[in-house]
Amino acid sequence: MTPxxxxxxxxxLETVGLRVTFGSGLLSTVAxxxxxxxxxxxxxxxxxGESGCGKSTILRTIAGLVQSYDxxxxxxxxxxxxxxxxxxxxxVQMVFQDPYGxxxxxxxxxxxxxxxxxxxxxxxxRKRIDAVLEAVGLGSAFRFxxxxxxxxxxxxxxxxxxxxxxxxxxxxxxxxxSALDVSVQAEILNLLKSLRRERRVTYFMVSHDLAVITHLxxxxxxxxxxxxxxxxxxxxxxxxxxxxPYTRTLLEASAGYVPAS
Amino acid sequence: xADNISRPVSLSAWLSEPVPTSSWQARAQQLWLSWRxxxxxxxxxxxxxxxxxxxxxxIFAPLFATHDIYAQDLSIRLQKPSIAHWLGTDELGRDVYSxxxxxxxxxxxxxxxxxxxxxxxxxxxxTTAGYVGGWIDTILMRIxxxxxxxxxxxxxxxxxxxxxPGIENAIIAIALxxxxxxxxxxxxxxLTIRKSDYIAAVQLQRASSFRIIFGxxxxxxxxxxxxxxxLNMASIILTAAGLGFLGLGAQPPSPEWGAMxxxxxxxxxxxxxxxxxxxxxxxxxxxxxxLLGDGLRDMLDPRHG
Amino acid sequence: xAEPLLQVDDxxxxxxxxRGVTRAVRGISFxxxxxxxxxVGESGSGKSQTGRAILRLTPKGAEIxxxxxxxxxxxxxxxxxxxMRKIRGKRISMILQDPKFSxxxxxxxxxxxVEAYRVHTRASRAEARDRAMAMLEAVKIRNPARVFELLxxxxxxxxxxxxxxxxxxxxxxxxxxxxxxxSALDVTVRRQVLIILDELVSRRGAGLMFISHDVNLVAEFxxxxxxxxxxxxxxxxxxxxxxxxxxxxxxxLLDSLPRLDRPVEMLAVPQRDPAWLDGxxxxxxxx
Numbered sequence: 001m002t003p004x005x006x007x008x009x010x011x012x013l014e015t016v017g018l019r020v021t022f023g024s025g026l027l028s029t030v031a032x033x034x035x036x037x038x039x040x041x042x043x044x045x046x047x048x049g050e051s052g053c054g055k056s057t058i059l060r061t062i063a064g065l066v067q068s069y070d071x072x073x074x075x076x077x078x079x080x081x082x083x084x085x086x087x088x089x090x091x092v093q094m095v096f097q098d099p100y101g102x103x104x105x106x107x108x109x110x111x112x113x114x115x116x117x118x119x120x121x122x123x124x125x126r127k128r129i130d131a132v133l134e135a136v137g138l139g140s141a142f143r144f145x146x147x148x149x150x151x152x153x154x155x156x157x158x159x160x161x162x163x164x165x166x167x168x169x170x171x172x173x174x175x176x177x178s179a180l181d182v183s184v185q186a187e188i189l190n191l192l193k194s195l196r197r198e199r200r201v202t203y204f205m206v207s208h209d210l211a212v213i214t215h216l217x218x219x220x221x222x223x224x225x226x227x228x229x230x231x232x233x234x235x236x237x238x239x240x241x242x243x244x245p246y247t248r249t250l251l252e253a254s255a256g257y258v259p260a261s
Numbered sequence: 262x263a264d265n266i267s268r269p270v271s272l273s274a275w276l277s278e279p280v281p282t283s284s285w286q287a288r289a290q291q292l293w294l295s296w297r298x299x300x301x302x303x304x305x306x307x308x309x310x311x312x313x314x315x316x317x318x319x320i321f322a323p324l325f326a327t328h329d330i331y332a333q334d335l336s337i338r339l340q341k342p343s344i345a346h347w348l349g350t351d352e353l354g355r356d357v358y359s360x361x362x363x364x365x366x367x368x369x370x371x372x373x374x375x376x377x378x379x380x381x382x383x384x385x386x387x388t389t390a391g392y393v394g395g396w397i398d399t400i401l402m403r404i405x406x407x408x409x410x411x412x413x414x415x416x417x418x419x420x421x422x423x424x425x426p427g428i429e430n431a432i433i434a435i436a437l438x439x440x441x442x443x444x445x446x447x448x449x450x451x452l453t454i455r456k457s458d459y460i461a462a463v464q465l466q467r468a469s470s471f472r473i474i475f476g477x478x479x480x481x482x483x484x485x486x487x488x489x490x491x492l493n494m495a496s497i498i499l500t501a502a503g504l505g506f507l508g509l510g511a512q513p514p515s516p517e518w519g520a521m522x523x524x525x526x527x528x529x530x531x532x533x534x535x536x537x538x539x540x541x542x543x544x545x546x547x548x549x550x551x552l553l554g555d556g557l558r559d560m561l562d563p564r565h566g
Numbered sequence: 567x568a569e570p571l572l573q574v575d576d577x578x579x580x581x582x583x584x585r586g587v588t589r590a591v592r593g594i595s596f597x598x599x600x601x602x603x604x605x606v607g608e609s610g611s612g613k614s615q616t617g618r619a620i621l622r623l624t625p626k627g628a629e630i631x632x633x634x635x636x637x638x639x640x641x642x643x644x645x646x647x648x649x650m651r652k653i654r655g656k657r658i659s660m661i662l663q664d665p666k667f668s669x670x671x672x673x674x675x676x677x678x679x680v681e682a683y684r685v686h687t688r689a690s691r692a693e694a695r696d697r698a699m700a701m702l703e704a705v706k707i708r709n710p711a712r713v714f715e716l717l718x719x720x721x722x723x724x725x726x727x728x729x730x731x732x733x734x735x736x737x738x739x740x741x742x743x744x745x746x747x748x749s750a751l752d753v754t755v756r757r758q759v760l761i762i763l764d765e766l767v768s769r770r771g772a773g774l775m776f777i778s779h780d781v782n783l784v785a786e787f788x789x790x791x792x793x794x795x796x797x798x799x800x801x802x803x804x805x806x807x808x809x810x811x812x813x814x815x816x817x818x819l820l821d822s823l824p825r826l827d828r829p830v831e832m833l834a835v836p837q838r839d840p841a842w843l844d845g846x847x848x849x850x851x852x853x
Contacts, residue, residue, distance in 0.1 A: 107480075144286065194832075
């Protein structure tokens with residue numbers, strides 16, 4: 001159920017009946033079971049659910065990392081081919097969950113940031129790299145560092161820089177702060193918020209933490225066992241206006257620990 | 262930037278500067294840190310020093326040798342070590358010590374060239390098979406399986422029998438026997454690496470498979486391949502010695518250690534040292550490579566430690 | 567108040583590494599009675615190493631020193647390894663974060679609980695099995711006979727953690743050290759596990775050291791909170807007074823979390839003051 005239907009011209013991402021199955025025959029599991037939703041241009045959309053609900057699979061399928069799926073994916077109202085083209089990757093980028101795994105251990109940061117620029121034929125790479133490092137709060141001196149010299153928060157900033165250096169329209173965020181310390185999480189969330197304002201990027205974020213998602217997003221969808229249970233605005237979440245029982249359980253559990261009386 | 266040229270800075274200060282100001286400096290710093298890590302590992306230092314010493318002796322063999330290695334003098338054959346001949350003489354009166362020194366050249370040449378042929382070949386096949394998958398993986402791995410089905414010495418013998426005896430053919434034969442395990446190893450590493458987020462990130466930049474394999478996957482496989490090749494050196498040297506022993510490697514009068522061992526076989530009862538000496542040399546170099554490989558493995562891949 | 571279960575005075579844990587000595591825990595002092603004490607801090611604050619130092623389970627190369635490390639009259643640092651083995655599991659036990667990694671993947675879970683029991687008692691196999699089944703029921707596992715025969719990879723995260731709790735509490739230890747016991751669990755499962763832990767701990771009158779990075783969770787679950795930073799304890803305060811915490815770091819931690827009920831435009835990022843690294847511990851009123 002969608003509380004508000006986004007008009008067609010404003011939709012940037014849409015899934016229709018998305019179904020992803022892993023394995024085959026007796027061992028097959030349905031990770032995503034007929035999911036349909038849409039994201040408007042410039043919106044910050046959150047997908048929340050517990051581990052194994054399929055939310056990361058949806059993100060990775062949209063990103064093109066999962067090649068076999070049923071249903072359609074639309075980007076800017078055009079159906080996406082199974083094998084994405086270069087233009088798609090220029091306009092859609094992703095930030096991964098684990099800052100310790102998303103940067104190549106042997107590559108200097110300059111090389112990490114120069115690569116997407118080279119692949120997509122951007123000019124002036126030096127200036128762009130400096131600019132994006134400043135934008136994520138690191139500074140151009142970090143060009144010559146290696147990932148193992150950086151903290152988790154710094155690595156995540158680099159991952160964000162790498163995603164933004166080719167100026168995408170949509171940023172896919174896979175639990176970007178769940179592997180970080182609480183205080184570092186605050187920095188990264190603030191950074192993501194201000195970058196979105198400055199660059200007018202659409203965010204599609206996946207998380208298991210309701211507080212984080214409501215801080216960053218405008219609208220959320222709740223997922224459980226491969227299906228979308230409910231879609232609601234963040235205002236509804238804060239007011240506790242949940243319709244489905246699963247959503248209610250989730251909201252209650254996220255409110256904190258209450259000892260059994 | 263221009264300003265760090267005007268201030269003369271000592272090398273160690275430059276290497277330990279916390280914020281590098283050029284990519285060259287950053288790379289140099291990383292190399293220096295690796296060197297310091299190597300230095301603190303006793304296996305690596307011992308093995309590495311021995312190999313370095315053997316390499317120096319091999320390169321400057323004419324300076325280290327005391328006699329002409331081909332000069333025969335049947336009147337002084339099979340003599341025990343003496344002042345004139347430090348390790349004695351062999352069955353044709355040639356100085357054993359000088360032949361040993363020149364033999365080091367052959368051994369290290371075989372070891373080095375085999376590594377240069379087998380490692381890149383194995384790495385290329387393994388990473389391609391592991392990354393691309395599908396029928397390319399199947400075909401390449403079945404070829405590897407065929408090679409692996411034969412014990413390495415038998416395989417080397419077969420190649421030498423087909424190509425003819427001689428040191429170049431021995432090198433090719435040994436290399437052909439040595440590359441399949443490396444391909445297997447590279448493929449296994451690639452299968453793990455392929456699932457990493459940093460590979461996914463570069464796939465999301467629409468990088469070509471070529472760029473990903475050569476630029477991203479291979480650099481990660483190199484350390485385990487280096488360890489594996491180093492640990493395999495002992496068996497490569499022994500295979501070369503085995504071929505030499507059978508007369509299929511370096512041909513007489515070449516002072517290859519295996520050939521020396523072979524010709525000393527008949528005289529073991531009268532003069533044991535001329536068999537023991539090349540045997541010991543083979544042992545020492547193999548042991549040094551093993552220690553180096555062990556140390557490198559402990560440093561580069563702590564899971565196996 | 568009764569004699570505390572655990573008394574720690576000036577505990578130091580340091581590691582000798584490539585770049586000199588790293589001091590993970592730098593002179594901390596606290597006590598734990600028969601209550602739930604939470605130790606909260608970020609990664610690198612030394613909280614995990616504190617828990618491990620008490621059981622002398624720190625990694626090789628770690629050096630533990632303290633003016634006093636006393637558990638129920640036993641001086642833990644002076645104890646020999648055989649004496650420590652008698653204490654571990656039986657008098658002090660430890661619950662780890664992820665049952666995927668803390669349960670033996672090759673052994674059936676019921677068997678692991680039985681083994682934990684038989685290591686310290688002379689019980690027969692049948693007796694131990696009965697006790698294990700009773701523990702599985704105590705952690706609210708609905709079909710204990712079926713779960714007894716499962717392998718760790720066949721149980722969900724929440725159930726695995728409950729099995730871990732059963733294994734660690736079967737010998738009725740006096741002190742339980744829980745190192746991030748719910749961090750690897752989903753939010754809805756977390757509460758079930760905490761309720762069980764709460765019940766078992768208070769029923770047996772044991773003490774609990776709850777190590778976590780989640781300030782809010784610790785504030786709601788524990789009786790007292792120790793805030794650690796850079797190897798030191800910055801604040802020692804009853805949980806219900808956490809809202810009125812005095813140390814700027816504690817305040818900063820609380821303020822930097824996004825909250826469902828209090829939306830903010832930008833989250834407060836804790837500013838770190840190097841003076842905290844050597845400052846005194848602020849101790850709130852006890853009891």
